[in-house]
Amino acid sequence: MPAHKNPYLVPVHDLMHRPGEMRERVLEFDAPERLGEAVAFVKEGTRIRIDLRLEGLHDGILVTGDVDTTADGECVRCLDPVELPLEVEFQELFAYSEDEAFDFAIRDDHVDLESVVRDAVVLALPFQPVCRPDCPGLDPTTGEKLEDGAVTQDREVTDPRWAALEGFRPSTTDTE
Numbered sequence: 449m450p451a452h453k454n455p456y457l458v459p460v461h462d463l464m465h466r467p468g469e470m471r472e473r474v475l476e477f478d479a480p481e482r483l484g485e486a487v488a489f490v491k492e493g494t495r496i497r498i499d500l501r502l503e504g505l506h507d508g509i510l511v512t513g514d515v516d517t518t519a520d521g522e523c524v525r526c527l528d529p530v531e532l533p534l535e536v537e538f539q540e541l542f543a544y545s546e547d548e549a550f551d552f553a554i555r556d557d558h559v560d561l562e563s564v565v566r567d568a569v570v571l572a573l574p575f576q577p578v579c580r581p582d583c584p585g586l587d588p589t590t591g592e593k594l595e596d597g598a599v600t601q602d603r604e605v606t607d608p609r610w611a612a613l614e615g616f617r618p619s620t621t622d623t624e
Contacts, residue, residue, distance in 0.1 A: 453477035454560065454562065455475065455480060455559055456475075456561040456565060457558045457559075457560055457561075458473065458475070458500065458502070458511075458558060458559050458561060459557060459558055460542075460558060460559055461504060461557035462469065463502055463503075463504040464504070464509070464510055464530060464544070464554065464557065464623070465504070465544070465611065466504040466521070467504050467505055467506050468504060469503070469504040469535075469539060470501065470502065470503045470504070470520045471501075472499070472500065472501050472502075473500045473502065474497065474498070474499055474500065474538055474579035475496075475497070475498040475500065476496070476497045477495075477496055477497075478492075478494065478495055478496070479491070479492055479493060479495075479496050479517070480492065481542060482572050483555060483569050483570055484530050484558075484570045485567070486521075486523050486573065486575065486576060487524060487561045487572045487574075487575075487576065487623050488520070488521030488530075488532060488574050488575075488577045489519060489520060489560075490517055490518070490519050490520070490569060491520050491522065491532070493601055494517055494518055495518070496515065496516075496517045497515070497516045497517070498513050498514070498515050498516075498561070498565065499511070499513060499514045499516075500513045501513070501520065502559075505541070505597075507541065507543055507544065507550070508541050508542050508544050508550065508553075509541070509542050509554060509559060510535075510539065510540075510541050510542075511538075511539070511541075511542060511559055511561065511564070512538070512539045512541050513537065513539075513564075513565070513600040514535065514536075515534070515536045515537075515538070515565055515568060516534070516535050517534050517536070517557045518530075518531055518532065518533055518534060518571065519531070519532045519533075519534045519573055519574075519577075521573075521574075521577045521583045522577070523578050523579040523583060524576045524577060524578060525578055525579075525583040525584070525585035525595075526579060526584070526585050526586060526593050526594075527586070528561050528579050530577050530579045530588035532574065532576070532577060534569065534572060535560075536568045536569055536571075537568070538564055538567075538568040539586070540552055540564050540567065542554050542559045552564070568614060580601075593596070601611050
């Protein structure tokens with residue numbers, strides 16, 4: 449069975465222990481799995497492009513990146529599907545040693561950007577995506593999609609618990 453190739457792995461052997469050296473790389477691949485679990489997410493198979501800048505430092509390698517992809521979701525007002533362009537930046541230091549002072553370390557002359565990219569993308573996803581800023585949404589009574597410029601009709605809503613008393617009206621001759 450072939451080993452699963454991790455598209456987030458970047459070789460850095462040419463930069464290790466060379467402070468001041470810098471390389472730029474571009475990663476392009478299809479998302480190996482879904483990113484995000486809310487109303488908006490990057491679905492599996494969506495194209496991801498990462499423009500990287502790798503800089504050698506004394507303690508490790510500083511990785512700066514710009515992620516470009518597309519998020520899919522559902523408008524929270526009208527429930528139509530939406531496709532949102534997503535651009536997010538990240539910067540993280542990958543240390544030479546696995547010291548607890550650093551969150552990430554270089555392993556086998558590679559930096560693994562998976563958790564860094566995942567965190568940056570998921571945190572950049574909109575919490576309540578809309579198809580457009582002025583989306584009128586759904587009619588609160590009928591649940592039907594409102595057209596542009598439509599005004600909801602105020603309807604008197606009767607509590608169903610009082611329906612049995614609807615026919616009861618006091619007579620005007622009663623003085624008590």
